[in-house]
Amino acid sequence: MKDIEQRRIIAACYCRLSDDDDQDGTSVSIETQTKILGDYCREHGIEIHDFYTDDGYTGTNFNRPAFQRMMKDAGNDLINTIIVKDLSRFGREHLQVGNYLQMVFPNMGIRFIAIGDDVDSGRGSLDYDLMIPIKNIFNEYYPADCSRKTRQAFQTKAKNGEFIGSQAPYGYKKSESDKNVLEPDDQTAWVIKWIFEMAAYHGYGYNKIARVLTEKKVINPSANQAQRSGRSYPGNPYEWNLATVYKIFKNETYLGHLISGKRRVASFKNKKVIHQPREDWIVVENRFPAIISKTLWNDAHDKLKTRKRESKTDSVNIFAGLVKCADCGYTLGLSNASGRNNYFVCQTYSKKGKNYCSCHYITYDSLYKTVLADVKQTLRSIKEDKEAYIRMVLSKLGDDNDNSRQLMEREISNLKKRIEDLTIKFDRLYEDRLDGLLSDKKFREMAERCETEQNDAEERLNTLLKTYSESESCVENIEKFIQAAEKYENVTALDKELLNRLIKSIRVGNKVQTENGPVQEIAVEYRIHG
Secondary structure, three states, X not given: OOOOXXXXXXXXXXXXXXXXXXXXXXXXXXXXXXXXXXXXXXXXXXXXXXXXXXXXXXXXXXXXXXXXXXXXXXXXXXOOEEEEOOHHHXXXXXXHHHHHHHHXXXXXXXXXXXXXXXXXXXXXXXXXXXXXXXXXXXXXXXXXXXXXXXXXXXXXXXXXXXXXXXXXXXXXXEOOOOOOOEEEOOOXXXXXXXXXXXXXXXXXXXXXXXXXXXXXXXXXXXXXXXXXXXXXXXXXXXXXXXXXXXXXXXXHHHHOOEEEOOEEEOOOOOOOEEEOOHHHOEEEOOOOOOOOOHHHHHHHHHHHHHOOOOOOOOOOOOOOOOEEEOOOXXXXXXXOXXXXXXXXXXXXXXXXXXXXXXXXXEEHHHHHHHHHHXXXXXXXXXXXXXXXXXXXXXXXOOOOHHHHHHHHXXXXXXXXXXXXXXXXXXXXXXXXXXXXXXXXXXXXXXXXXXXXXXXXXXXXXXXXXXXXXXXXXXXXXXXXXXXXXXXXXXXXXXXXXXXXXXXXXXXXXXXXXXXXXXXXXXXXXXXXXX
8 A cells, every 4th residue: 555654544343253253262342442442543643433343143153233334444545445353353264355455445444453463464465474364264163163163063962961042842841950951931831742643533624723723723833932031922823824834733843852963064164054864963862741642643643644634425434544445455435426426435445446455435425424333332342340351351452460470570580680690609609619619611611501491581671671661561551442432431323533543544354255245344443452
């Protein structure tokens, strides 16, 4: 810059501080930067046009409001000098910093001063100052290193089962005693359970659920979050949409699992969000109290997968998604022919023909009567004798009930004691060998027999424990089914909720001609096991 000392110097004093810089021992506050720059200008007789301050903005890009205002003033010839405390306050991206210092500022006739790094373009070209690009690279390394360390810290927290999100998912709240722990929110947890029940037991889809929530004036997740944060919500706080409901059904946090690492940013410079494949997620199961059970989760998703549109006739298909072909396993679709009752027919047969499956024809009324009778009989059996019903189901599932479990309990207890005795025996053998009471050969023979027996006992114990656990789980599932069934008394008609709460599928066989006429097998599979 020619005759820089002879002309009037009008300076822009630029200050910057970001969250990352707060961790940097060499960085100082905005107030301190302002004082340093002011003192420097007074000592050197430099006129200050304005202080330009970006507080809370990263140095890795230059899209900062005060910086952009400063550059606009420079373009309008309001300033001819830019002063910063040091190069890192100006920026932390070495290529862009170098471009400004070597190209942009010289072309604009702007003098650049970095006080702490002893940089002043008024003393000559900066092109030959080799320390400037080195300092810029080190300045860029710092946020990169901070980003890496922060990412590692978050991953460690996530793997340890700590919630690291800024906001708790709808239905949960952060624990008052530990912000890294989630607990159900009494004000909204019931909404999550209701949403899953509407899908599982009423057969509702995403849009229908959103309409019901809107009609019932249930506050939506965004409005709820705004309310908790003390902010106003611009839209209708009771308006739900398909996307919001869909997102809830995909959130495994409601099972009590901690899910982290679904997304990441490309780099500390590029903030583009990249969705991670599931195998790269961090999953810690059963970390928090679950809002919904695994059974309800599965029932809801199974129903959403198999959900069909309502019949085009005036009748509503309460069996939608439940009726299956006993041979090919495909869904039986509800059809209507002119002048005839609604009827079900195998979709494989309808679409591919008789070479792939038969029609499995059954009228809606026939199916309704058969299923209603089966449901009545099941509810009657439960009401008359719960224990007898449990024994009957266990027998069908191949479980001998109490006698079998009692035998397993005794054998498990005996095996545990035997394993403990063998451990003590081995310790005594080892002591006898050390004391010279046993030869090495005799010790090896007896120790080998002891170890073989212990391994066999442990293997048998593990097998029994697994079988016993499955048996207990089976009984628990039956008891849960009974609890659901007991809500229905004196059933005289079927509806969608009853069917979906109690029945997993209805298998319809093909009609077979017998001496006594046509016979068609219909098997009702209740939601009991698995």
